[in-house]
Amino acid sequence: MASVSLDRTSELKERIASREARIGIVGMGYVGLPLALLFSEERFRVTGFDIDYRKVNTLNQGGSYIVRIPGTEIQMAQQKGFSATADYSQIGRMDVVIICVPTPLSEYHEPDLSYVTGTVRSIAPHLREGQLIILESTTFPGTTDEIVVPLLEEGNPRGLRVARDAASSGFYVAFSPEREDPGNDSVARRDIPKVVGGCGAAAADLAGAVYQTIFNRTVPVSSPATAEMTKLLENIYRCVNIALVNELKQLCMRMDIDLFEVIDAAKTKPFGFQAFYPGPGLGGHCIPIDPFYLSWKAKQFDFRTRFIELAGEVNLQMPYFVVENVMEALNRQGKALCGSRVLVLGLAYKRDIDDLRESPSLTIIELLQKRGAQVEYNDPFFPTVGQGRKYVLNMNNTPLERIPEFDCVVIVTDHSQYDYAAIVDQAQLVVDTRNATRGISADHIVRC
Ligand SMILES: NC(=O)c1ccc[n+]([C@@H]2O[C@H](COP(=O)([O-])OP(=O)(O)OC[C@H]3O[C@@H](n4cnc5c(N)ncnc54)[C@H](O)[C@@H]3O)[C@@H](O)[C@H]2O)c1
Known part of the structure; x- marks a missing residue:
């Protein structure tokens, strides 16, 4: 039987x-x-x-x-x-x-x-x-x-x-x-x-x-290992492509080419191209972190994951690039960063969410403060912000009505509830890291 x-x-x-x-x-x-x-x-x-x-x-x-x-x-x-x-x-x-x-x-x-x-x-x-x-x-x-x-x-x-x-x-x-x-x-x-x-x-x-x-x-x-690797591939793909456009943004600025216009044109191709956008650096609990889980594991197999390391290097230095641009933009107005009042718009690591983890805003604020700027922030999702694993801010949300008091407004997170035309109108200087001011033309906007 x-x-x-x-x-x-x-x-x-x-x-x-x-x-x-x-x-x-x-x-x-x-x-x-x-x-x-x-x-x-x-x-x-x-x-x-x-x-x-x-x-x-x-x-x-x-x-x-x-x-x-x-x-x-x-x-x-x-x-x-x-x-x-x-x-x-x-x-x-x-x-x-x-x-x-x-x-x-x-x-x-x-x-x-x-x-x-x-x-x-x-x-x-x-x-x-x-x-x-x-x-x-x-x-x-x-x-x-x-x-x-x-x-x-x-x-x-x-x-x-x-x-x-x-x-x-x-x-x-x-x-x-x-x-x-x-x-x-x-x-x-x-x-x-x-x-x-x-x-x-x-x-x-x-x-x-x-x-x-x-x-x-x-x-x-x-197997579980295949599923674990699938998730990492997805996030490494994003991390590497974001690094690519972050690097090309820096080149395009020197060549006086608008990379956002280039990407918009490139994405009309119906195959073989997926649009990724440059920004002020990586944030969140995934893209800045997950790729390094694989590079660490790869060492056990005597393997160097060079794309991950290079992408990490490019993405990690983006907040420094933003701060350099703030410095240069103020300089062109005859001001030093040290002593200037800077308002950072957006603390969350990306648009319309209430998540601060690994946000590039935190690094940008820290770098600006280290260089002597008086920094405040506005973010509708954070009435106050204290301290976390990697930051100590202890600040309150600055209302947008006070924009004219600041020497520079830096758009780090492009929340959709901001009225960018009104912000540009009131600000003395705008540094826009997200192309949030596209379509608005004014001499005091620096897009980086
Ligand atoms: N947030 C995202 O968008 C996202 C997307 C995809 C994958 N992930 C992954 O999902 C996982 C969770 O991320 P998250 O964003 O939800 O994190 P989170 O920090 O928002 O939540 C994790 C929760 O786990 C709790 N916790 C910690 N140790 C615990 C324990 N020993 N017992 C019970 N609870 C405990 C914490 O108190 C916290 O509430 C991470 O591995 C992350 O990489 C997150």
């Missing part, structure tokens, strides 16, 4: 299909909270885990700390069973646990996986048979298989092992990168295909089943 092998994944698949599966999301930040809300909209009972008690309390009081997410969305999710907790013992009640914690760089530009390893160590004691654990944090290829799986196996008291096929007992592990582009509303999150790589076909299958409930398309790949 032919033996029928047991499919241990079928119960979880049924629970996912019937929405009985409980979903735990670890890390209630820019990635984890919207993901929790998507699952909640799909009628899953979701628990958000975070070690930041302020976030946990805000969420449980039906509030939000992310500008794009109104409190009403949290309250609607609460009605469908959403709650937040800092208590890891609740992990045992979850069927699926998705990890969305930070993956920053250390002071020496090396991967800092402490948030991921800390989270996995906290999950491990509560692991149970048949659970699915998915890592979404961006990281170097090998993290899931070489770091996450061993920590889960070593740390659980029941001696559970990763199940690499549907007949084996144990828990399932997969990696699925987050590909969201904050502030870009042109593509709905559901329409961004979800890449999934499992530790074995069973885990890939289960992770696919979970994500199919909230994404219109899933893209299975052969």
